[in-house]
Amino acid sequence: MNAGLTVRVFGVELRDELRAIVREPTSLFFSILMPVGFFVLFNLLYGHDTTQGISAGTAMVATFGTYGVITVAALQPGIGVAQDRDLGWLRMKRVSAVPIGISLGAKAMAALLYGVGVLLLMGVAAAAFGTLHASVWAMLRVALVLLLGTVPFTLISVAVGLRFRTNATIALLNALLFPLAVLSGLWIPIQFLPHVMRQIAKFLPTYHLAQLGLSQLGHGPVLLHVLALLLTTLGAAGVAVMAYRHARI
Amino acid sequence: MGTTAAVLTAEGLRYRYGETVALDGVDLGVDPGECVALLGPNGAGKSTLVTLAVGLLTPQQGTVRILGSDPRRAATRRRLGVAQQTLGFPNTLTVHELVTGAAVRGGLRAAAAGPVLDELGLADLRRRRVAKLSGGQKQRVQLAMALVTEPALLVLDEPTVGLDTVARRHFWQILARRREQGTAVLVTTHLIEESAAVADRVVVLDRGRVLADAPPDELVTRLPDRTVTVRTGLDRSELEQLPGVLSVTPEHELSRIQTRSPEDLLRVLLDRDPHLSDLRVQDAGLEEAVLALTDRADEGTDATGTDGGYGRDGSQRAAEVTG
Numbered sequence: 164m165n166a167g168l169t170v171r172v173f174g175v176e177l178r179d180e181l182r183a184i185v186r187e188p189t190s191l192f193f194s195i196l197m198p199v200g201f202f203v204l205f206n207l208l209y210g211h212d213t214t215q216g217i218s219a220g221t222a223m224v225a226t227f228g229t230y231g232v233i234t235v236a237a238l239q240p241g242i243g244v245a246q247d248r249d250l251g252w253l254r255m256k257r258v259s260a261v262p263i264g265i266s267l268g269a270k271a272m273a274a275l276l277y278g279v280g281v282l283l284l285m286g287v288a289a290a291a292f293g294t295l296h297a298s299v300w301a302m303l304r305v306a307l308v309l310l311l312g313t314v315p316f317t318l319i320s321v322a323v324g325l326r327f328r329t330n331a332t333i334a335l336l337n338a339l340l341f342p343l344a345v346l347s348g349l350w351i352p353i354q355f356l357p358h359v360m361r362q363i364a365k366f367l368p369t370y371h372l373a374q375l376g377l378s379q380l381g382h383g384p385v386l387l388h389v390l391a392l393l394l395t396t397l398g399a400a401g402v403a404v405m406a407y408r409h410a411r412i
Numbered sequence: 413m414g415t416t417a418a419v420l421t422a423e424g425l426r427y428r429y430g431e432t433v434a435l436d437g438v439d440l441g442v443d444p445g446e447c448v449a450l451l452g453p454n455g456a457g458k459s460t461l462v463t464l465a466v467g468l469l470t471p472q473q474g475t476v477r478i479l480g481s482d483p484r485r486a487a488t489r490r491r492l493g494v495a496q497q498t499l500g501f502p503n504t505l506t507v508h509e510l511v512t513g514a515a516v517r518g519g520l521r522a523a524a525a526g527p528v529l530d531e532l533g534l535a536d537l538r539r540r541r542v543a544k545l546s547g548g549q550k551q552r553v554q555l556a557m558a559l560v561t562e563p564a565l566l567v568l569d570e571p572t573v574g575l576d577t578v579a580r581r582h583f584w585q586i587l588a589r590r591r592e593q594g595t596a597v598l599v600t601t602h603l604i605e606e607s608a609a610v611a612d613r614v615v616v617l618d619r620g621r622v623l624a625d626a627p628p629d630e631l632v633t634r635l636p637d638r639t640v641t642v643r644t645g646l647d648r649s650e651l652e653q654l655p656g657v658l659s660v661t662p663e664h665e666l667s668r669i670q671t672r673s674p675e676d677l678l679r680v681l682l683d684r685d686p687h688l689s690d691l692r693v694q695d696a697g698l699e700e701a702v703l704a705l706t707d708r709a710d711e712g713t714d715a716t717g718t719d720g721g722y723g724r725d726g727s728q729r730a731a732e733v734t735g
Contacts, residue, residue: 164486168519175516179505186504186541250500258466258494259517260486 164262172261176269184239184277194239194277198231199284201350210294214352217381220294222352224285224302225376228309230349231281233369236313237320237340238333239277240270244324245332253412263407271317275310282306297380304379312372312392318399322406343369368395418443419565419596420465424474427460427620434460436620437474442565447587447597449607449628451702452617458600461617462567465598466494479564490518493563493595495554497570503543507534510542511556518561528560531586547574555583559590566590568599572606584610608632608698616705623705628698635704637696638674641666642681643689654680666690670700 164172184190202223210220244267247253256266286302289295297305319339324332343349346363347370348356356364364370371391378385420442427435435457442448450458463469464476467483481488501510511529512522529535532552537545542553551574558566566587572580587597587610601607607614608628616624616631624631637658643666644651651660656673671677674693681688696704 171516175513179502179509179513182509183502183504246502250502251496251498252500252502254468255494255496255499256517257468258489258492259514260489261517262486 164260169265173265173269176261176266177272180239180243180269180273181276183243184273190239190242194235195231195281195284198227198234198281199288202227202231202285203288205350206289206292206294210289210292214354215377215381215383217377218294218296219352220289220292221297221380222377224282224289224295224297225305225309225380226349226352226373228282228285228305229312229347229369229373229376230344231285232278232309232313233316233343233372234340235274235277235281236271237316238336239274239320240267240317241320241322241324241332241336242329243270244321245327245329248325248410248412249329257412263412267321270321271314274317275313278310278313279306282309301380305376308375308379309372312368312375315368315392315396315399318396318403322399322403325403325406325410325412343367346370347373349373368392371395419446420476420478420598421480422461422465422474422476425461425464425471425476426473427457427464427469427471433620435464438617438620438622440615440622440625442596442598444564444594444596445591446613447591447599447611448613448615449611450598450600450615450617451602451604451607452623453706455619456617456706457620458617460620462569462598462600465565466492466567490561491564493558493561493566495551495558495566495568495571497573499554501542501550501553503541506539506541507545507553507556508538510553511560514557515560520561524560525556528556531559532556533582548576548579551575551583552579555586559586563595566595566597568597568601570601570603571599572601572603580606604699604702605697614698614702616702618706631701631705632696632698635696635701636672637670637700637704638672639694639696639700640669640671640674640677640681641690641692641694642669643667644681644685645687646681646685650684654684670696 184194205227206220206223210218210223212219214222244253253266257263286295320336323335327335346360347353347367348364349369353361353364353370368391371388374383375385375388375392377383378388418441420440422438422440425435425438438457438461440461450461452458460469464471465478465483467485467489470484476483478488479491483489483492505513508525508529511525511534515522515524529538532555534549534552534556537549542550545553551571555571572583575583591597599607599611611628613625614628614631615622641663648660648662648667651657651667651669654677656671656676658670658672661668669677
């Protein structure tokens, strides 16, 4: 497939993915309204407090932002892949000579764009509540880190979607997402969690992503979190490749 | 078959799923403009053959070519149009979005969708989401998606299931126009008599082997069976005892009797039932010919004892073949 055709096919795939999200109200609820709703609620309650040397409202952009982007990245692509498999749609695309990478890439890109929307809404809400105390540059860095950090979650999501049917995929991904969010301090600041949970958090990629986001707003370690996320990405890529090789499309 | 001009050429195709033989040395050719119907009971190997033809499987032995190229190549697959019975659509997309998407995926401009939507009577439904379409309308959308790229070979899986008579006729008329322009058609179906009406050739598969590859008329003439339809006071068991009777099928108030010697049967029938009426003698149809072929293959396999539990009685096979 030449470059021009690749771009045009990717455009069609991306367009279809975005339409699927926009036109399916339930997915909008889980991927945007719920994370942003939580963010608004906690921001109103605790946004003016201080945590880790920065305003809680600002920190929440990183922590709830992590929750928001991984919700989209971990749910949308996998559920989409499972639905397409169940429908025979993925098979149809294979017959149409659409490389699987383009289909999956479009799903990941659509999720990323929705992730941008989630972060934007959170940023605007925090600014409106007067709890946002960070430069535009810092906020852009947070957004970039969080969006890049969704890669392993997207890979895991796709792997689950390639192996399981739609309903099982939805259940599995939600079952994965919820404890990750709680244990990584995405809803409640990590320092308020019990000691045992704080220890568990250190082994979770969501924790490292949130901490990497927070480090863009203050002065925290970066290297450890980057390494943890890189390792997770490598592992997730391996799982995704294996899932694809054994998938029935 | 197998000429360089053929759109589809398969030679010596063998494929196994573990211990199960799906294809066992299949040869098949489809020429431009030709319509070939692939018939056979469930498990005959039709799906595997089609999956190999569209490049989603790699032959374990033998070769398959589309216009002389490997169908696993993306450029080759873009010359195919495929409509499969089991395909569902993303409910969030409209008819127009689906067909333009198919055009772009096939390397064409989105505008190519317009004429196909008109041709298939979908222009008025273009803005309607696929979730709100009837089964027949969805079939037409799928055909539009398959036709929009002007394929060299159309591969259709049960294309007219769910269509009413008018829609079915319209469907075959559209395909006839495409065939005149050189599009080849490979259709798998359980609607045997329909395939007799539209196919140039019928390929009967069973247990991964080609049992017959011939025009429908030729297949029928190979079968000496005749069907005698009568209104009679004799019951089914009495009819089954008559000389030369192969099978008896009640049909409303009539009885359809399969026989190889209608003259002998009629003499006895008229003798036994003086009130016999509504008598009609017909050649066997394609359905009977296909059943006879697959049943004969059953008997051959049963005799060798290598059936592995596949053998069934005639009625069950009839149910499978006719769907």
